[in-house]
Amino acid sequence: MRFRIYRYDPESGSKPKMQDYDLDFDARGKKVLDALIAIKDTLDESLSFRRSCREGVCGSDGVNVNGANVLACVTALEGLRQPIEIRPLPRLGVVRDLIVDMEQFYQHYRAVKPYLINLDPEPENERLQSPEARAELDGLWECILCGCCTTSCPSFWWNPDKFLGPAALLQGYxxxxxxxxxxxxxxxxxxxxxxxxFRCHGIMNCVEACPKGLNPTAAIGKIKTLLVKRAL
Amino acid sequence: MRRVGGSRRGLDMWLLQRASAIYMAIFLPVFLLILLDSRPLDYAVWQGLFATLALKVATLLFVAALLTHAWIGLREIFIDYIHCTRCALLRLFLYFAFALLYLACLIWAADILWSVR
Known part of the structure; x- marks a missing residue:
């Protein structure tokens, strides 16, 4: 299998480049992350990338494969056009190779205060919800903060410091x-x-990119609806 | 300088853009139906249509909706793409320049519409 992978080592002083790898590999049933690990093991131990759970739960291996932001660990190798181009997530600073600086992303996440704010005295056991109220949170709590949606959003590309991005807005909602x-x-x-x-223009790249099948655009729409209801 | 909190703005523009879109979406098909209904459409019929106050007002509202929609769209584009450190002044200038231009277009449209007798 042929791969073309983005390489950048800021300490070396050289510019970022695309490096080709030919990997003797049976792709059946394997994922992009398996190939990355195989390349690191057998061809080039200097290749750097993040991974942890390797099954789509931790959200640390978001990369851009053939132009689409995906989690490497849940993206099947079969059916991908070769050479398979793997780049870091767009619009974030590159720390090294496929590792990006997520600080901006986390800053926006922290800005929406992603925790319950409830000033009532703490109950003995837990704060209860009806099953209907709990169902409202489905499609929202599953976000793993991989950054695939936010870094695929053109509005985030143009104003990464000010627009919160789909992930933070989904968590806000x-x-x-x-x-x-x-x-x-x-x-x-x-x-x-x-x-x-209001930098969100409903482009919906976030919906296409989300590896968990969530819909940030719908959540943003609901925030706008609440704003309208509050203003009227 | 410390960045201050939410400016409580943006919702009005967002709503106005949707409202103007809805008016245009209603006006255009209705206008088309009126045209289809008044065939054969020669000069005299065309002039007769616009001699009525109702169509004058409806058309002027359409032009106002179109220009409002366009101005808000331009504002979005300016915010999206013009943001160097000293570009705030340029954006402000562009907002006013296009607001003036579109206001002039509106007055011009009113003049054209009310010149039909």
Whole structure:
């Protein structure tokens, strides 16, 4: 199998380049991450990439394969056009090879206060929800923060420092939608901004990219609906 | 300088863009039906159509909706693509320049419409 992989080592002083690898490999039933690990084991131990759980739960191996942002560990090798081009996630700083600097992404995530804000005295056991209220959170809590959606969003490419991006907005809505949270108004105040929320033009690259099949565009639409309802 | 909190803006523009789109989506097919209904469409019939106050007002509203929609769209483009450190002034200038241009277009359209008797 033929691979073309983005290589960059800032310490070497040389410019980023694409490097070709020919890997003798039976692709049946294997994923892109298996190939990356095989290349590192047998061809080039200097190749750097992040991975942890290798089964689509930890979200650390988001990469750009043949132009699409995917999790390397759940993307099948079969059916990919060769040479398989693997690049780091777009629009983030490259630390080395396929490893990107996620700080901007996490900054936006922290900005939406991704935790319950509830000023009532803590109950003896837990804060209860009805099954219907809990069902509201489905399609929101599953996000693993891999960054595939946000780094595929053109609005994030143009304004990465100000637009929160689909992942952070999905998480923002996850706590707005939570019946146990008491700071919906403050959350909406924070989001109502020409940059933070309204840079979303409904391009929907995020929906296409999400390896967990989530729909950030729908969540952003619900935030806008709540803003309208609040203003009327 | 410390970045301050949400500016509580953007929703009005977003709503106005949707409202203007809805008006255009209703006006255009209705206008087309009126044209189809008044065949054969010669100069006298065309002039007769626009001699009525209702169509004058509806058409002027359409032009206003179109220009509003276009201005908000341009604003989005400016915000998306023009953001160097000192570009705020350029954006402000472009907002005003296009607002003036479109306002002039609106007055011009009103003049054309009301010149039909």
């Amino acid at each position: 996850r706590f707005i939608a939570d019946t146990r949270d008491q700071s919906t108004n403050e959350r909406l105040d924070f989001l109502e901004d020409p940059y933070r929320l």
